[in-house]
Amino acid sequence: MLENDMAMFKLQLKIALKEKMVFFYTLIIPIIMVFINKGPSFRDNEVLYLYWAYIVVTTILNGFLMNVIQLRENGFLKTLSYLAGSRFSVVMSSFLVQLLIIQVEILLFNLVVTIFITPVSPWTFLYSFLVSFLAVFLCAAMLSGLLILKVKQNTFTVIINLFLLIGIFLLGIRPQRTWNYFLTVFNPFQLIYGLYNVPYTTVAFGIFEGTCTFVYLVMGFFIFDKISIKSQLSRV
Amino acid sequence: MKIENFSYTYGTRTIFDQVDLYFEDCQLNFILGENGVGKSTLLDCIADVDGKRGNNFIGFPKPNEIAYLSQGNNFNFELTVQDILQFMKQLHGIISFKVPVVIKKILHVKFGNLSGGERRILLVFINTIIDKDLYIFDEPESGVDLKHAQEIFDWFRELTEQGKTVIITTHKLDNIYDTDNVIYLKNPREVLSDSYLKVKSRMAF
Numbered sequence: 001m002l003e004n005d006m007a008m009f010k011l012q013l014k015i016a017l018k019e020k021m022v023f024f025y026t027l028i029i030p031i032i033m034v035f036i037n038k039g040p041s042f043r044d045n046e047v048l049y050l051y052w053a054y055i056v057v058t059t060i061l062n063g064f065l066m067n068v069i070q071l072r073e074n075g076f077l078k079t080l081s082y083l084a085g086s087r088f089s090v091v092m093s094s095f096l097v098q099l100l101i102i103q104v105e106i107l108l109f110n111l112v113v114t115i116f117i118t119p120v121s122p123w124t125f126l127y128s129f130l131v132s133f134l135a136v137f138l139c140a141a142m143l144s145g146l147l148i149l150k151v152k153q154n155t156f157t158v159i160i161n162l163f164l165l166i167g168i169f170l171l172g173i174r175p176q177r178t179w180n181y182f183l184t185v186f187n188p189f190q191l192i193y194g195l196y197n198v199p200y201t202t203v204a205f206g207i208f209e210g211t212c213t214f215v216y217l218v219m220g221f222f223i224f225d226k227i228s229i230k231s232q233l234s235r236v
Numbered sequence: 237m238k239i240e241n242f243s244y245t246y247g248t249r250t251i252f253d254q255v256d257l258y259f260e261d262c263q264l265n266f267i268l269g270e271n272g273v274g275k276s277t278l279l280d281c282i283a284d285v286d287g288k289r290g291n292n293f294i295g296f297p298k299p300n301e302i303a304y305l306s307q308g309n310n311f312n313f314e315l316t317v318q319d320i321l322q323f324m325k326q327l328h329g330i331i332s333f334k335v336p337v338v339i340k341k342i343l344h345v346k347f348g349n350l351s352g353g354e355r356r357i358l359l360v361f362i363n364t365i366i367d368k369d370l371y372i373f374d375e376p377e378s379g380v381d382l383k384h385a386q387e388i389f390d391w392f393r394e395l396t397e398q399g400k401t402v403i404i405t406t407h408k409l410d411n412i413y414d415t416d417n418v419i420y421l422k423n424p425r426e427v428l429s430d431s432y433l434k435v436k437s438r439m440a441f
Contacts, residue, residue, distance in 0.1 A: 004328050006326065007327050010323070010326070011319075015312050019314075074310045075308035075309045075310040078309055079310060082302060083327060083366060085299075085300035229285060
Protein backbone atom coordinates (compact mmCIF):
# COMPACT_ATOMS: atom_id res chain seq x y z
CA MET A 1 0.00 0.00 0.00
CA LEU A 2 2.99 2.29 -0.53
CA GLU A 3 1.03 3.95 -3.34
CA ASN A 4 -1.64 5.03 -0.86
CA ASP A 5 0.95 6.33 1.60
CA MET A 6 2.64 8.36 -1.14
CA ALA A 7 -0.69 9.73 -2.39
CA MET A 8 -1.65 10.65 1.17
CA PHE A 9 1.71 12.35 1.74
CA LYS A 10 1.33 14.47 -1.40
CA LEU A 11 -2.23 15.41 -0.44
CA GLN A 12 -1.25 16.38 3.12
CA LEU A 13 1.71 18.38 1.79
CA LYS A 14 -0.60 20.26 -0.58
CA ILE A 15 -2.97 21.02 2.31
CA ALA A 16 -0.12 22.07 4.62
CA LEU A 17 1.34 24.47 2.03
CA LYS A 18 -2.06 26.13 1.61
CA GLU A 19 -2.05 27.03 5.34
CA LYS A 20 0.53 29.82 4.97
CA MET A 21 -0.45 31.63 8.17
CA VAL A 22 1.03 28.77 10.21
CA PHE A 23 4.51 29.63 8.87
CA PHE A 24 4.22 33.08 10.44
CA TYR A 25 4.05 31.52 13.91
CA THR A 26 6.50 28.72 13.29
CA LEU A 27 9.21 30.41 11.18
CA ILE A 28 8.80 34.17 10.87
CA ILE A 29 8.40 34.81 14.62
CA PRO A 30 11.63 32.98 15.60
CA ILE A 31 13.47 34.83 12.81
CA ILE A 32 12.14 38.16 14.09
CA MET A 33 13.03 37.16 17.67
CA VAL A 34 16.57 36.19 16.73
CA PHE A 35 17.11 39.65 15.20
CA ILE A 36 15.66 41.33 18.30
CA ASN A 37 17.83 39.24 20.64
CA LYS A 38 21.05 39.35 18.66
CA GLY A 39 24.00 40.86 20.44
CA PRO A 40 27.67 40.33 21.21
CA SER A 41 26.78 37.43 23.53
CA PHE A 42 25.03 35.50 20.74
CA ARG A 43 26.85 32.18 20.67
CA ASP A 44 26.62 29.55 17.98
CA ASN A 45 24.97 26.50 19.49
CA GLU A 46 23.17 26.92 22.78
CA VAL A 47 21.12 29.95 21.76
CA LEU A 48 20.18 28.32 18.47
CA TYR A 49 18.74 25.33 20.34
CA LEU A 50 16.10 27.56 21.94
CA TYR A 51 14.84 28.61 18.53
CA TRP A 52 15.00 25.10 17.12
CA ALA A 53 12.96 23.87 20.10
CA TYR A 54 10.42 26.65 19.45
CA ILE A 55 10.15 25.69 15.76
CA VAL A 56 9.69 21.98 16.57
CA VAL A 57 7.06 22.46 19.29
CA THR A 58 4.98 25.12 17.52
CA THR A 59 5.01 23.21 14.22
CA ILE A 60 4.01 19.94 15.88
CA LEU A 61 1.24 21.68 17.82
CA ASN A 62 -0.15 23.82 15.00
CA GLY A 63 0.73 21.71 12.00
CA PHE A 64 0.36 18.16 13.24
CA LEU A 65 -1.82 17.86 16.34
CA MET A 66 -4.23 20.64 15.39
CA ASN A 67 -4.41 19.14 11.92
CA VAL A 68 -5.24 15.65 13.23
CA ILE A 69 -7.90 17.07 15.56
CA GLN A 70 -9.43 19.16 12.77
CA LEU A 71 -9.39 16.17 10.41
CA ARG A 72 -11.13 14.04 13.00
CA GLU A 73 -13.74 16.56 14.10
CA ASN A 74 -14.61 17.51 10.50
CA GLY A 75 -15.08 13.91 9.39
CA PHE A 76 -12.11 14.17 6.99
CA LEU A 77 -10.10 11.55 8.92
CA LYS A 78 -12.93 9.04 8.55
CA THR A 79 -13.24 9.75 4.81
CA LEU A 80 -9.50 9.41 4.18
CA SER A 81 -9.06 6.36 6.43
CA TYR A 82 -11.58 4.32 4.45
CA LEU A 83 -10.36 5.57 1.07
CA ALA A 84 -6.74 4.74 1.92
CA GLY A 85 -7.64 1.61 3.86
CA SER A 86 -5.77 2.69 6.99
CA ARG A 87 -6.03 5.45 9.58
CA PHE A 88 -2.30 5.15 10.27
CA SER A 89 -1.54 6.11 6.69
CA VAL A 90 -3.42 9.39 7.20
CA VAL A 91 -1.87 10.21 10.58
CA MET A 92 1.64 9.13 9.58
CA SER A 93 1.54 11.14 6.34
CA SER A 94 0.46 14.24 8.27
CA PHE A 95 3.35 13.65 10.67
CA LEU A 96 5.92 13.11 7.91
CA VAL A 97 4.81 16.29 6.15
CA GLN A 98 5.39 18.25 9.36
CA LEU A 99 8.76 16.52 9.84
CA LEU A 100 9.76 17.70 6.37
CA ILE A 101 8.47 21.22 7.08
CA ILE A 102 10.39 21.37 10.38
CA GLN A 103 13.62 20.28 8.69
CA VAL A 104 13.18 22.96 6.02
CA GLU A 105 12.25 25.62 8.60
CA ILE A 106 15.30 24.87 10.77
CA LEU A 107 17.52 24.88 7.68
CA LEU A 108 16.11 28.26 6.59
CA PHE A 109 16.46 29.61 10.13
CA ASN A 110 20.10 28.52 10.32
CA LEU A 111 20.77 30.09 6.92
CA VAL A 112 19.24 33.40 8.03
CA VAL A 113 21.41 33.34 11.18
CA THR A 114 24.51 32.49 9.10
CA ILE A 115 23.89 35.24 6.55
CA PHE A 116 22.77 38.07 8.84
CA ILE A 117 23.98 37.38 12.38
CA THR A 118 26.81 34.93 12.98
CA PRO A 119 28.24 32.00 11.01
CA VAL A 120 26.70 28.64 11.88
CA SER A 121 29.17 25.80 11.44
CA PRO A 122 28.47 22.98 8.96
CA TRP A 123 28.54 20.59 11.96
CA THR A 124 25.72 22.54 13.56
CA PHE A 125 23.69 22.32 10.35
CA LEU A 126 24.25 18.55 10.34
CA TYR A 127 23.53 18.29 14.06
CA SER A 128 20.22 20.15 13.71
CA PHE A 129 19.22 17.90 10.80
CA LEU A 130 19.97 14.63 12.64
CA VAL A 131 18.72 15.46 16.14
CA SER A 132 15.55 17.07 14.78
CA PHE A 133 14.33 13.65 13.63
CA LEU A 134 14.29 12.43 17.24
CA ALA A 135 13.06 15.80 18.52
CA VAL A 136 10.03 15.72 16.21
CA PHE A 137 9.08 12.16 17.25
CA LEU A 138 9.57 13.04 20.91
CA CYS A 139 7.54 16.24 20.70
CA ALA A 140 4.63 14.48 18.90
CA ALA A 141 4.71 11.67 21.46
CA MET A 142 4.79 14.04 24.45
CA LEU A 143 1.90 16.14 23.16
CA SER A 144 -0.16 13.20 21.89
CA GLY A 145 -2.09 13.25 25.18
CA LEU A 146 -3.92 16.30 23.78
CA LEU A 147 -5.62 13.98 21.28
CA ILE A 148 -7.53 12.36 24.13
CA LEU A 149 -9.06 15.64 25.35
CA LYS A 150 -12.78 15.94 24.68
CA VAL A 151 -12.97 19.69 24.16
CA LYS A 152 -14.35 21.87 21.39
CA GLN A 153 -11.93 22.90 18.65
CA ASN A 154 -12.11 26.57 19.73
CA THR A 155 -11.34 25.60 23.34
CA PHE A 156 -8.48 23.50 22.08
CA THR A 157 -7.06 26.48 20.16
CA VAL A 158 -7.21 28.59 23.34
CA ILE A 159 -5.46 25.81 25.33
CA ILE A 160 -2.73 25.59 22.68
CA ASN A 161 -2.18 29.34 22.63
CA LEU A 162 -1.94 29.48 26.43
CA PHE A 163 0.36 26.49 26.33
CA LEU A 164 2.61 28.23 23.81
CA LEU A 165 2.72 31.50 25.76
CA ILE A 166 3.51 29.83 29.09
CA GLY A 167 6.03 27.51 27.44
CA ILE A 168 7.86 30.36 25.73
CA PHE A 169 7.87 32.41 28.93
CA LEU A 170 9.28 29.48 30.92
CA LEU A 171 11.87 28.80 28.24
CA GLY A 172 13.14 32.34 28.63
CA ILE A 173 13.90 32.03 32.35
CA ARG A 174 16.65 29.35 31.93
CA PRO A 175 15.77 27.22 35.00
CA GLN A 176 18.39 25.63 37.24
CA ARG A 177 18.61 22.32 39.18
CA THR A 178 15.23 20.91 40.41
CA TRP A 179 13.22 23.52 38.51
CA ASN A 180 15.06 22.50 35.34
CA TYR A 181 14.20 18.81 35.90
CA PHE A 182 10.58 19.66 36.65
CA LEU A 183 10.15 21.79 33.53
CA THR A 184 11.87 19.20 31.35
CA VAL A 185 9.12 16.73 32.29
CA PHE A 186 6.19 19.10 31.78
CA ASN A 187 7.26 21.81 29.31
CA PRO A 188 7.72 20.52 25.74
CA PHE A 189 9.94 23.50 24.85
CA GLN A 190 12.26 22.62 27.73
CA LEU A 191 12.21 18.91 26.88
CA ILE A 192 13.14 19.52 23.24
CA TYR A 193 15.71 22.16 24.17
CA GLY A 194 17.19 19.66 26.65
CA LEU A 195 17.40 17.04 23.91
CA TYR A 196 19.35 19.35 21.58
CA ASN A 197 21.50 20.43 24.52
CA VAL A 198 22.45 16.91 25.71
CA PRO A 199 26.13 17.15 24.55
CA TYR A 200 26.61 20.25 26.75
CA THR A 201 24.90 18.96 29.87
CA THR A 202 25.79 16.75 32.85
CA VAL A 203 25.66 12.93 32.65
CA ALA A 204 22.87 12.88 35.25
CA PHE A 205 20.73 15.29 33.21
CA GLY A 206 21.52 13.33 30.04
CA ILE A 207 20.21 10.14 31.67
CA PHE A 208 17.15 12.01 32.92
CA GLU A 209 16.48 13.42 29.43
CA GLY A 210 16.92 9.92 27.95
CA THR A 211 14.44 8.45 30.43
CA CYS A 212 11.87 11.16 29.68
CA THR A 213 12.36 10.56 25.95
CA PHE A 214 11.81 6.81 26.34
CA VAL A 215 8.70 7.20 28.54
CA TYR A 216 7.10 9.77 26.23
CA LEU A 217 7.86 7.71 23.10
CA VAL A 218 6.20 4.64 24.68
CA MET A 219 3.21 6.74 25.78
CA GLY A 220 2.90 8.28 22.30
CA PHE A 221 3.04 4.85 20.68
CA PHE A 222 0.06 3.63 22.72
CA ILE A 223 -1.97 6.80 22.15
CA PHE A 224 -1.43 6.80 18.38
CA ASP A 225 -2.06 3.05 18.25
CA LYS A 226 -5.51 3.58 19.80
CA ILE A 227 -6.38 6.84 18.02
CA SER A 228 -10.05 6.94 17.05
CA ILE A 229 -11.23 8.21 13.68
CA LYS A 230 -14.56 9.21 15.21
CA SER A 231 -15.19 12.76 16.35
CA GLN A 232 -14.82 13.08 20.11
CA LEU A 233 -17.63 15.60 20.37
CA SER A 234 -20.25 14.82 17.75
CA ARG A 235 -21.50 11.91 15.71
CA VAL A 236 -19.54 12.51 12.50
CA MET B 237 -23.16 -11.56 5.29
CA LYS B 238 -25.02 -11.66 8.57
CA ILE B 239 -25.01 -10.36 12.11
CA GLU B 240 -26.24 -12.73 14.79
CA ASN B 241 -27.56 -11.93 18.22
CA PHE B 242 -26.56 -8.27 17.91
CA SER B 243 -26.93 -5.99 20.94
CA TYR B 244 -25.77 -2.37 21.26
CA THR B 245 -26.31 0.27 23.89
CA TYR B 246 -25.52 3.99 23.66
CA GLY B 247 -25.24 5.34 27.20
CA THR B 248 -28.37 4.08 28.91
CA ARG B 249 -30.25 3.72 25.62
CA THR B 250 -30.65 0.28 24.08
CA ILE B 251 -30.31 0.55 20.30
CA PHE B 252 -30.26 -3.16 19.42
CA ASP B 253 -31.29 -6.02 21.65
CA GLN B 254 -30.34 -9.50 20.45
CA VAL B 255 -31.42 -9.11 16.82
CA ASP B 256 -30.31 -10.98 13.69
CA LEU B 257 -29.66 -9.16 10.40
CA TYR B 258 -28.97 -10.57 6.92
CA PHE B 259 -27.33 -8.90 3.92
CA GLU B 260 -27.34 -10.29 0.39
CA ASP B 261 -24.01 -10.50 -1.45
CA CYS B 262 -23.65 -8.67 -4.79
CA GLN B 263 -26.88 -6.75 -4.23
CA LEU B 264 -28.13 -3.44 -2.96
CA ASN B 265 -29.10 -3.79 0.70
CA PHE B 266 -31.22 -0.97 2.08
CA ILE B 267 -31.47 -0.26 5.79
CA LEU B 268 -34.70 1.51 6.62
CA GLY B 269 -36.11 2.83 9.85
CA GLU B 270 -37.15 5.96 11.72
CA ASN B 271 -34.67 8.60 12.87
CA GLY B 272 -32.64 7.49 15.88
CA VAL B 273 -33.44 3.82 15.42
CA GLY B 274 -29.74 2.99 14.97
CA LYS B 275 -29.10 2.95 11.21
CA SER B 276 -25.86 4.95 11.35
CA THR B 277 -24.72 3.10 14.47
CA LEU B 278 -25.22 -0.19 12.64
CA LEU B 279 -23.14 1.07 9.69
CA ASP B 280 -20.34 2.18 12.04
CA CYS B 281 -20.34 -1.31 13.59
CA ILE B 282 -20.26 -3.04 10.17
CA ALA B 283 -17.42 -0.75 9.00
CA ASP B 284 -15.65 -1.48 12.29
CA VAL B 285 -14.97 2.20 12.98
CA ASP B 286 -14.00 1.45 16.59
CA GLY B 287 -12.03 -1.69 15.76
CA LYS B 288 -14.27 -3.67 18.13
CA ARG B 289 -16.38 -5.67 15.64
CA GLY B 290 -17.35 -8.95 17.28
CA ASN B 291 -17.34 -12.53 16.00
CA ASN B 292 -21.10 -12.32 15.52
CA PHE B 293 -20.44 -10.24 12.37
CA ILE B 294 -20.11 -13.09 9.92
CA GLY B 295 -18.75 -12.80 6.37
CA PHE B 296 -17.97 -9.07 6.46
CA PRO B 297 -14.69 -7.92 4.90
CA LYS B 298 -11.93 -6.23 6.90
CA PRO B 299 -12.17 -2.42 7.26
CA ASN B 300 -9.47 -1.86 4.62
CA GLU B 301 -11.70 -3.69 2.12
CA ILE B 302 -14.68 -1.47 2.87
CA ALA B 303 -15.61 1.89 1.30
CA TYR B 304 -17.63 3.84 3.84
CA LEU B 305 -19.31 7.19 3.43
CA SER B 306 -21.00 8.31 6.64
CA GLN B 307 -23.22 11.37 6.95
CA GLY B 308 -20.58 13.66 8.39
CA ASN B 309 -17.75 12.72 6.06
CA ASN B 310 -15.94 15.67 4.57
CA PHE B 311 -12.91 16.79 2.66
CA ASN B 312 -10.47 19.66 3.11
CA PHE B 313 -12.25 22.88 2.12
CA GLU B 314 -9.23 24.38 0.34
CA LEU B 315 -8.82 21.53 -2.15
CA THR B 316 -10.49 21.81 -5.53
CA VAL B 317 -12.52 18.95 -7.01
CA GLN B 318 -9.64 18.48 -9.49
CA ASP B 319 -7.17 18.10 -6.56
CA ILE B 320 -9.41 15.48 -4.98
CA LEU B 321 -9.78 13.49 -8.21
CA GLN B 322 -6.03 13.74 -8.77
CA PHE B 323 -5.49 12.29 -5.29
CA MET B 324 -7.95 9.48 -5.98
CA LYS B 325 -6.13 8.53 -9.20
CA GLN B 326 -2.95 7.90 -7.18
CA LEU B 327 -4.61 5.48 -4.75
CA HIS B 328 -4.17 1.74 -5.03
CA GLY B 329 -7.10 -0.13 -6.59
CA ILE B 330 -8.81 2.71 -8.41
CA ILE B 331 -11.24 1.45 -11.04
CA SER B 332 -10.77 3.31 -14.34
CA PHE B 333 -13.48 5.93 -14.33
CA LYS B 334 -15.08 8.59 -16.47
CA VAL B 335 -15.81 11.84 -14.71
CA PRO B 336 -19.60 12.39 -14.74
CA VAL B 337 -20.95 15.59 -16.26
CA VAL B 338 -22.22 16.81 -12.88
CA ILE B 339 -18.65 16.66 -11.51
CA LYS B 340 -16.98 18.00 -14.69
CA LYS B 341 -18.92 21.23 -14.16
CA ILE B 342 -17.32 21.79 -10.75
CA LEU B 343 -13.76 20.60 -11.41
CA HIS B 344 -12.12 23.91 -10.52
CA VAL B 345 -14.31 24.74 -7.54
CA LYS B 346 -12.92 24.40 -4.02
CA PHE B 347 -14.65 21.77 -1.89
CA GLY B 348 -15.58 24.47 0.64
CA ASN B 349 -17.41 26.44 -2.07
CA LEU B 350 -19.54 23.51 -3.26
CA SER B 351 -23.21 23.27 -2.29
CA GLY B 352 -24.21 20.55 0.17
CA GLY B 353 -25.64 18.44 -2.65
CA GLU B 354 -22.55 18.84 -4.85
CA ARG B 355 -20.30 17.81 -1.96
CA ARG B 356 -22.42 14.74 -1.38
CA ILE B 357 -22.35 13.75 -5.08
CA LEU B 358 -18.57 14.13 -5.18
CA LEU B 359 -18.04 12.13 -1.98
CA VAL B 360 -20.34 9.36 -3.19
CA PHE B 361 -18.56 9.30 -6.55
CA ILE B 362 -15.05 8.99 -5.12
CA ASN B 363 -16.23 6.14 -2.90
CA THR B 364 -17.60 4.24 -5.89
CA ILE B 365 -14.42 4.42 -8.00
CA ILE B 366 -12.23 2.60 -5.51
CA ASP B 367 -12.07 -1.18 -5.65
CA LYS B 368 -13.41 -2.59 -2.38
CA ASP B 369 -15.46 -5.66 -1.44
CA LEU B 370 -18.18 -3.83 0.43
CA TYR B 371 -19.58 -0.32 -0.09
CA ILE B 372 -21.48 1.41 2.70
CA PHE B 373 -23.35 4.69 2.25
CA ASP B 374 -25.25 6.53 4.97
CA GLU B 375 -28.06 8.51 3.33
CA PRO B 376 -26.07 9.12 0.13
CA GLU B 377 -28.81 11.13 -1.55
CA SER B 378 -29.21 13.54 1.37
CA GLY B 379 -29.37 17.09 -0.03
CA VAL B 380 -29.15 15.85 -3.62
CA ASP B 381 -31.85 16.71 -6.18
CA LEU B 382 -34.03 13.95 -7.65
CA LYS B 383 -32.22 13.77 -11.02
CA HIS B 384 -28.79 13.35 -9.49
CA ALA B 385 -30.07 11.04 -6.74
CA GLN B 386 -31.20 8.76 -9.56
CA GLU B 387 -27.71 8.98 -11.10
CA ILE B 388 -26.13 8.06 -7.76
CA PHE B 389 -28.29 4.94 -7.53
CA ASP B 390 -27.26 4.02 -11.07
CA TRP B 391 -23.63 4.06 -9.87
CA PHE B 392 -24.59 1.73 -7.00
CA ARG B 393 -26.34 -0.70 -9.34
CA GLU B 394 -23.25 -0.73 -11.58
CA LEU B 395 -21.23 -1.81 -8.53
CA THR B 396 -23.54 -4.76 -7.88
CA GLU B 397 -23.20 -5.76 -11.55
CA GLN B 398 -19.45 -5.97 -10.90
CA GLY B 399 -20.13 -8.39 -8.03
CA LYS B 400 -19.89 -5.87 -5.20
CA THR B 401 -22.14 -5.68 -2.17
CA VAL B 402 -23.65 -2.31 -1.30
CA ILE B 403 -25.34 -1.32 1.96
CA ILE B 404 -27.31 1.94 2.03
CA THR B 405 -29.42 3.71 4.62
CA THR B 406 -32.14 5.92 3.25
CA HIS B 407 -35.47 7.56 4.00
CA LYS B 408 -36.45 7.79 0.33
CA LEU B 409 -38.08 4.70 -1.08
CA ASP B 410 -38.27 5.76 -4.78
CA ASN B 411 -34.97 4.15 -5.70
CA ILE B 412 -35.63 0.75 -4.11
CA TYR B 413 -36.59 -2.09 -6.42
CA ASP B 414 -38.89 -4.89 -5.24
CA THR B 415 -36.04 -7.39 -5.54
CA ASP B 416 -33.59 -5.35 -3.45
CA ASN B 417 -32.83 -6.65 0.02
CA VAL B 418 -34.27 -4.50 2.79
CA ILE B 419 -33.42 -4.51 6.47
CA TYR B 420 -36.19 -2.71 8.28
CA LEU B 421 -35.30 -1.66 11.82
CA LYS B 422 -38.65 -1.47 13.57
CA ASN B 423 -37.45 -1.26 17.15
CA PRO B 424 -34.47 -2.52 19.21
CA ARG B 425 -35.85 -6.09 19.27
CA GLU B 426 -37.60 -6.31 15.91
CA VAL B 427 -35.82 -6.32 12.55
CA LEU B 428 -37.18 -7.51 9.21
CA SER B 429 -34.70 -8.72 6.57
CA ASP B 430 -36.15 -9.72 3.21
CA SER B 431 -36.82 -8.51 -0.32
CA TYR B 432 -38.45 -5.08 -0.50
CA LEU B 433 -41.58 -6.67 -1.96
CA LYS B 434 -41.99 -8.98 1.03
CA VAL B 435 -41.06 -6.37 3.61
CA LYS B 436 -43.57 -3.96 2.03
CA SER B 437 -46.31 -6.51 2.31
CA ARG B 438 -45.64 -6.90 6.03
CA MET B 439 -45.14 -3.25 6.83
CA ALA B 440 -47.15 -0.16 5.96
CA PHE B 441 -44.80 2.33 4.26
